Amino acid sequence: MAPKSSPPAASNVVHSLWKAYSDQTSDRMKFIDAFLVFLMLSGVAQFLYCVLVTDYPFNAFLAGFSSNVGQFVLTASLRSQVNPENKNEFKEVSPERAFADFALGSIVLHFFVYNFLG
Amino acid sequence: MPTAYPLPTNLSPATVANTASLIRIVALALISGAAIASRLFAVINFESIIHEFDPWFNYRATRVLASKGFYEFWNWFDPTAWYPLGRVVGGTLYPGLMATSGVIYNLLHAINLPVDIRNICVLLAPGFSALTAWATYMFTKEMKDASAGLLAAAFIGIVPGYISRSVAGSYDNEAIAIFLLMITFYCWIKALKQGSALFGTVAAVFYFYMVAAWGGYAFITNMIPLHALVLILMGRFSSRLYVAYSSWYAIGTLASMQVPFVGFQPVKTSEHMAALGVFGLLQIVAFAQLVRSHVSSHQFQKLLATGVISIGILGAMAFVLLTYKGWIAPWTGRFYSLWDTGYAKKYIPIIASVSEHQPTAWPSFFMDLQFLVFLFPAGVILCFRELRDEHLFVIIYAVVASYFAGVMVRLMLTLTPVVCVASAVALSTLLDTFVDPTEPEVVDDTRSESGASTISAPGTNGAAPSPTTPATTSKKAKKAAAAAAEHPTTLSDILASSSTKTAKPKGIYGLDTRIMVVLNTICMLAFFVSHCTWVTSSAYSSPSVVLASSNPDGSQHIIDDFREAYYWLRQNTPEDAVVMSWWDYGYQIAGMADRPTLVDNNTWNNTHIATVGKAMSSSEEVAYPILRKHDVSYILVIFGGLIGYSGDDINKFLWMVRIAQGVWPDEVQEPSFFTPQGEYKVDDNASPAMRNSLMYKMSYYRFVDLFGGAQAMDRVRQQQVPKVGPTLDYLDEAFTSENWIVRIYEVKKEDSLGRDLKSANAFAQGKKRKRSKPTTRRRAIL
Known part of the structure; x- marks a missing residue:
């Protein structure tokens, strides 16, 4: 969401955001973020294919796209659960359990994805 | 600390905890037993039989599943339903119920218990009611504590509002759906409380089961x-x-799309768009939060806020555009009928014609919920007291479900669980306050202030021990008043201001007050139990396939006309003989008589139903071509005039007329079936259209003969039937059951000499043709 009023200020803000991000985030988080970005790009690609080319096997598109979206939110959930900043919010979810939840959620998700591919 | 009654002091906390958990388990087991037992009235009073209408289809489908396997069931095309169209059953039902029974059936057979599939179907609903009690216990435990949970479980176990849909033999989707509803909500609350993806996943899986089981999943x-x-x-x-x-x-969402009947609806219809929109909103908000955690610039936060709002508006506009373009289906009529109770009657009479889609009458709230209906608002207000995230859920659920329950009788079912939960919270708070032995101390002002401030802290803990008592009562009163007047969002301010005020130490003094209140509560609970038992045994346990009346000496007399007639059809007609009846009886004819039907309770094809309505409401000459075109061999009507069975076809007749009028407004008009005074009559004053209609003729054919010259009386409508009964030219009476409830007519074949049947009949009776007036020629329709 780029501001319209002051482009130099905006680029400044984005720059400082990027700097703050790379300084404050641990490597593990960055690794997760890289995966998130990949999932997002993959989802965008599928969506564009659906809009521009064809949505013919609609269930296949939905399966692929939902696998991206689902995996994205599960990974984002994992990210917020293992984020040390959120420690007092997730009192009952240890990082190990977060990963187990993530794995289980992904298995269930992909079970349905596989079933839906057709 | 002074106590009202002596407490044992030599118990270790571990003993207390262990005993409490043992008592809880025993109580839950007893509640499950009570829940199952109170649903068995139908089996004991009648027999192990499938009830009503829809269950007969479910039962038939389950038999296919059990005998032919899952793939056969999944690909089942039923050519006998909706003759001649047929029905793709596998793709047009919610398979959860049948799959559940199928799994239980195969499981029991795997361990060499050869249980009949019918008994599994009959007893499925009571079995699941025990699970519902457990799920409600878990859900309420998250709201307050285990004791409230037990109360809620006991309530939902025996409350008539839920029993009405889950007695033994009521083998319908709701039987398992309420359990799934509660367990899904429980998992959701648990996931929200812990922030656990595990419970989110489990909630999704139960949601999938719910989608597979009941159309009410949209709730x-x-x-x-x-x-x-x-x-x-x-x-x-x-x-x-x-x-x-x-x-x-x-x-x-992905899981719900696996059910063929739901298909792509979750991404294509408006009913599901709210979920998608909130999902998108959450992603944006979460992203904004993430960015904000890295940047603390005030300006940037403002920027984010505007960004979030503008994206929200854009999303809403995109939704409107997509709906407009037709990529997202707009709200369906069933949905509109929830907001405008007159909508269905105007535009979709077929929905309005179902009695359970009518607005709820006030007495039925009391009948179904008894004293819970008074406790329910108190419980909702108590939820405002703590107002944690999960309490908000109960409040929203209560508001939404109360509205829906007022709109449709049937949706009472979704209200019942939240009523039980909220009432249990209220009642257990009351009991907590009055059973608690702590006596309030007489203190001066300075001490009370400190007391009030310490009290507010344990108040957030669900299972707060005794010290909360003095404050709870005072707080309750204040917040009750506040909650009644104020909107939830501003309530938190009031809460904050009220807790800072100095509260006078209030509490329960002495033993007499406690005993009075507790005894009173026990009395109310006892009345509740007896009310539930009475309602269940007298109102909700009738299979409606078998009727009961009492003899003059008080003994039970069974009226078994339906099965008598259906078995007559099964034994005496060719297997491909098409039976026409009003759609209510379609499933029963298919299930019990095993004959093709024109229309059934699936009601997917309005035109087809209107065709039947037209045939029923027009004269013989008009109806006959319709009957012949649809290969109808037999017509079945329900007539209660002899023994006073009020749910008969003459009473439903106006709906047939209305539905037919919706499709053929020129040929069928509702007003012509009323007397000039606007009354619905079957006696001498009945309008010509009424007296010539096929339905009237079939119902009262030879009815007068039964009275042997005396004045024939219709006992449902309390009207005297004309002395000269109707005559039939195109139909033959084939069968009339013992109490005349079911009457079956055979459609005559075309006359072999090419005459129309009316003149052929007249000839057979030796009447001469009148030369002056040519007989009405049979007209072709359309």
Whole structure:
């Protein structure tokens, strides 16, 4: 969401955001973020294919796209659960359990994805 | 600390905890037993039989599943339903119920218990009611504590509002759906509380089961997003909410699309768009939170806020555009009928014609919920006291479900669980206050202030021990008043201001007050139990396939006309003989008589139903070509005039007329079936259209002969039937059951000499043709 009023200020803000991000985030988080970005790009690609080319096997598109979206939110959930900043919010979810939840959620998700591919 | 009654002091906390948990388990087991037992009235009073209408289809489908296997069932095309169209059964039903019974059946047979599939179907609903009690216990435990949970479980176990849909033999989708509803909500609350993707996933799996089981899944689809949206709007967004909602939505939506009957609806219809919208909103809010954690510039936060709002508006506009373009289906009529109770009657009479889709009458609230109906608002107000995230859920659920229950009788079912939960919270708070032995201390002002401030802290803990008591009563009163007057969002301010005020130490003094209140409560509970038992045994346990009346000496007399007639059809007609009846009886004819039907309770094809309505409401000459075109061999009507069975076809007749009028407004007109005074009559004053209609003729054919010259009396409508009964030219009476409830007519074949049947009949009776007036020629329709 780029501001319209002051482009130099905006680029400044984005720059400082990027700097703050790379300084404050641990490597593990960055690794997760890289995966998130990949999932997002993959989802965008599928969506564009659906809009521009064809949505013919609609269930296949939905399966692929939902696998991206689902995996994205599960990974984002994992990210917020293992984020040390959120420690007092997730009192009952240890990082190990977060990963187990993530794995289980992904298995269930992909079970349905596989079933839906057709 | 002074106590009202002596407490044993030599017990270790571990002993107390162990005993409490043992008592809880025993209580839950007893509640399950009571829940199952109170649903067995139908089996004991009548027999192990499938009830009513829809269950007969479910039972038939389950038999196919059990005998032919899952793939056969999945690909089942039923050519006998909706003759001659047929029905793709596998793709047009919610398979959850049948799959559940099928799994139980195969499981029991795997361990060499050869149980009949019918008994599994009959007893499925009572069995699941025990599970519902357990799920409600778990859900309420999250709201307050285990004791409230036990009360809620006991309530839902025996409350008539739920029993009405889950007695033994009532083998319908709701039988398992309420359990799934409660367990899904429980998992959602648990996921939200812990921020656990595991519970989100489990909630999604149960949601999938719910989607597979009942069309009412849309209630969950909108309840959870509504809760999430309210949390966001109240500024209660947390990462826990993000985790819980995202994992539930992403997996649950994909899973729900696996059910063929639902198909792509979750991404294509308006009913499901709220969930999608909230999902998108949560992603944006979460992203904004993430960015904000890295940047603390005030200006940037403002920027984010505007960004979020503009994206929200854009999303809403995109939704409107997509709906306009037709990529997203707009709201369906069934949905509109929830907002405008007159809508269905105007535009979709077929929905309005179902009695359970009528608005709820006030007495039925009391009948179905008894004293819970008074406790329910108190419980909702108590939820405002703590107003944690899960309490908001109960409040929203209560408001939404109360509205829906007022609109449709049938939706009383979704209200019942929340009534039980809220009432249990209220009642257990009352009992907590009055059973608690702590005597309030007489203190001066300075001490009371400190007392009030310490009290507010343990108040957030669900199972807060005794010290809360003095404050709870005073707080309760204040907050009750506040909650009644104020909107939830501003309530938190009032809470804050009220807790700072100095509270006088209030509490319960002495033993007499406690005993009085507790005894009173026990009395109310006892009345509740006896009311539930009475309602269940007298109102909700009738199979409606078998009727009961009492003899003059008080003994029970069974009226078994339906099965008598259906078995007559099964034994005496060719297997491909098409039976026409009003759609209510379609499933029963298919299930019990095993004959093809024109229309049944699936009601997917309005025109086909209107065709039947037209045939029933027009004269013989007009109806005959319709009957012949649809290969109808037999017509079945339900007639209660002899023994006073009020649910008969003459009483439903106006709906047939209305539905037919919806499709053929020129040929069938509702007003012509009324007397000039606007009354619906079957006696001498009945309008010509009424007296010539096929339905009237079939119902009263030879009815007068039964009275041997005396004045024939219709006991349902309390009207005297004309002395000269109707005559039939195109139909032959084939069968009339013992009490005349079911009458079956055979459609005559065309006359072999090419005459129309009316003149052929007249000739056979030796009447001369009148030369002056040519007989009405049979006209072709359309």
